[in-house]
Amino acid sequence: MAxxxxxxxxxxxxSGHLKExxxxxxxxxxxxxxxxxxxxxxxxxxxxxxxxxxxxxRNDMRVTSIRLSKNFGQHAAxxxxxxxxxxxWIVTIDDDLEQNPExxxxxxKECIKGYDLVYGVFNERTHSLWRNLTxxxxxxxxxxxxxxxxxxxxxxxMIKSHIAKALLKFDSPYPFIDGYLSWxxxxxxxxxxxxxxxxxxxxNYTFTKLMKHTMNIFISFSEIPxxxxxxxxxxxxxxGLVWLIFILFSKLTGSVTVSGYASIMAAILFFxxxxxxxxxxxxxxxxxxxxKTSKKPLYLIGQLKTTQEKHD
Numbered sequence: 070m071a072x073x074x075x076x077x078x079x080x081x082x083x084s085g086h087l088k089e090x091x092x093x094x095x096x097x098x099x100x101x102x103x104x105x106x107x108x109x110x111x112x113x114x115x116x117x118x119x120x121x122x123x124x125x126x127r128n129d130m131r132v133t134s135i136r137l138s139k140n141f142g143q144h145a146a147x148x149x150x151x152x153x154x155x156x157x158w159i160v161t162i163d164d165d166l167e168q169n170p171e172x173x174x175x176x177x178k179e180c181i182k183g184y185d186l187v188y189g190v191f192n193e194r195t196h197s198l199w200r201n202l203t204x205x206x207x208x209x210x211x212x213x214x215x216x217x218x219x220x221x222x223x224x225x226x227m228i229k230s231h232i233a234k235a236l237l238k239f240d241s242p243y244p245f246i247d248g249y250l251s252w253x254x255x256x257x258x259x260x261x262x263x264x265x266x267x268x269x270x271x272x273n274y275t276f277t278k279l280m281k282h283t284m285n286i287f288i289s290f291s292e293i294p295x296x297x298x299x300x301x302x303x304x305x306x307x308x309g310l311v312w313l314i315f316i317l318f319s320k321l322t323g324s325v326t327v328s329g330y331a332s333i334m335a336a337i338l339f340f341x342x343x344x345x346x347x348x349x350x351x352x353x354x355x356x357x358x359x360x361k362t363s364k365k366p367l368y369l370i371g372q373l374k375t376t377q378e379k380h381d
Contacts, residue, residue: 072156073101073102073104073105074101074104074177075107075154075158075159076107076173077108077110077147077150077151077154077162078109078162079143079164081118082115083114083118086165090166091107091125095107095129096171097171097172097174098170100174106131106155106156107129107133108132108134108154109132109133110137110147110149113137113138113371119372122136126374133153133373135150135153135373136371136372137369137370137371138368139369141369144245145368147224147246149367151236152237158228159229159233160227161225161246162224166266167267168225168262169262169263169265173227175262176227179258182258184229184256184258185228186226186227186229186257186258187227187257187259187260188219188260189262190260191264207283208222211248213291215248218251219247219250219251232250232253242365243285284353295351298350301347305343
């Protein structure tokens with residue numbers, strides 16, 4: 070029987086509420102269609118999540134659990150799930166219960182109107198103030214880097230299968246699924262969903278991780294950083310030329326008799342700093358070229374609990 074919906078859940082340190090998440094998914098998906106599958110991708114969080122997923126997989130033929138060989142990150146884990154999904158529609162949802170499985174039918178009703186992609190968008194977020202502020206700032210920056218990006222993008226999405234499978238054709242060590250989707254289709258919509266409290270534990274996202282993610286997206290998906298470095302170089306060159314003219318004019322008019330140590334050091338430090346900035350930006354692009362040409366896998370599966378294994 071053809072599978073209507075595949076649900077992909079990247080799992081990272083969520084042992085405290087995995088069973089609750091599973092039960093909510095079963096209840097929600099059963100309201101849409103009896104032919105569904107659930108794929109849990111355990112991203113080596115170091116807790117007891119994998120043991121719980123093994124138990125769930127043994128008791129339910131509709132569940133497949135995959136454990137990656139190491140921690141590759143949420144986007145890589147999601148791509149792994151997409152590669153193994155068999156459904157006509159593919160849903161991605163977080164493991165923390167902040168995105169409600171009960172809202173999946175809302176996404177499905179919107180998708181069958183003819184959309185390739187539907188996002189579950191929060192009207193209000195339950196995150197801390199700093200998390201909301203930094204997320205909003207990052208979104209605004211991302212829309213500058215990727216003008217076609219849906220401003221309301223979230224990790225709670227329902228995607229038509231052939232669009233989701235096309236994501237696998239992108240070859241980048243720094244995946245950004247919503248950036249890819251903005252290149253693949255303009256036929257998307259969104260529905261308002263409730264943002265709930267986290268099931269247990271604390272968020273795994275930190276300010277450092279958010280900044281690293283933002284930098285990776287900007288450099289991988291945009292020419293803006295290299296253009297900014299070029300303009301900084303032009304500005305610094307112009308400033309240096311103006312400074313040179315000023316020194317020569319002062320020398321000819323007798324305003325300056327002895328060159329000052331402070332002004333020379335200030336000029337060296339300023340222009341040296343500008344050069345390091347420009348070289349650093351160029352180095353980021355070159356390092357990404359190196360990663361891509363090295364053909365490193367986006368992820369590697371450590372353990373896989375498939376339906377066939379359960380039969381055996």
